[in-house]
Amino acid sequence: MQQFLKFLLDDEISPIKSEKQTFNKGQKLLLEDIDKTVNYVFGISEGIVAMNSDTVTIDFLGVNQFLGLYMNDELNLHGEILSKTAVIWKFELTDVLAKVTSHKKGLLLYNKHVMDIQKNVTQKSNVMKLNNSNKVLLSLRTIASRFGEELDSHDVVRIPAYFTRKVLSNYTNIKATTLTNVLNKLYSKDKILYGRRVILVYI
Known part of the structure; x- marks a missing residue:
């Protein structure tokens, strides 16, 4: 989604x-201002953000993804920075929608982003x-495929420590x-490698 942020x-x-x-x-990313009159969109340039509804995490967002474009009236969504730091671009939702609807390319990029988020949310709901x-195993594999760190051994991926x-x-x-x-059970069945501060997932 680098094209969309660009x-x-x-x-x-x-x-x-x-x-x-x-x-x-x-730190939290709030999708409304204090008066609840302005809605915001956050584009992630660096770092990882959790998309939360109250205390439950709905999805994780990485570089070139957006918080605030996926909307659900039943969910009180906000973001929380997971990585040590994150570089974020902040927009007003009305400005984003106006720009998107004025250009065919923008509309295509917007639709792709929303479909990707919806796919992740639906997949998680099924899991x-x-x-x-x-x-837990499928959740770890999803996180590993999206954010994992490849090691010299090509059959395992390290889950970043901030998870x-x-x-x-x-x-x-x-x-x-x-x-x-x-986690201990999955380790005993050789599904993962698990220690105090590290989780490695077989792929």
Whole structure:
């Protein structure tokens, strides 16, 4: 989705207001201003952001993805920085939609982004219907495929350290103690390599 962020930042095509900001781990990205009169969109230039509804994590967003374009009236969405730092571009939603609807290319890029997010949310919803072992294993494989760090051994991928047990617990909606038991079970069955601060997933 690099093209979409580049499109929004291109001042030669219907220029809109934007603000580049740097955030630290744990900081929140609120989709409304304090008066709830302005809605915001955040484009991620560097870092990882959790898309949360209250205390439950709906999805994880990485470089060139957006928070604020996927809308669901039933979810009170906000973002939280997972990585040590994140570089974020902040836009007003009305400006983004005006620019998108004025250009065919923008509309195509917007639709692709929304479809990708919807696909991730639907996939997660299906995974959450499984038993805890399969739920955790498939969630780890999804995270590994999108954000994992490849090692010299090509059959395993390291889950980045900022995907802590607390983060995984919020994502899978499994209590932390139960999650630890599930991770130990997957380790004993050679599905993952699991230590105090590292999770390696076989691919």
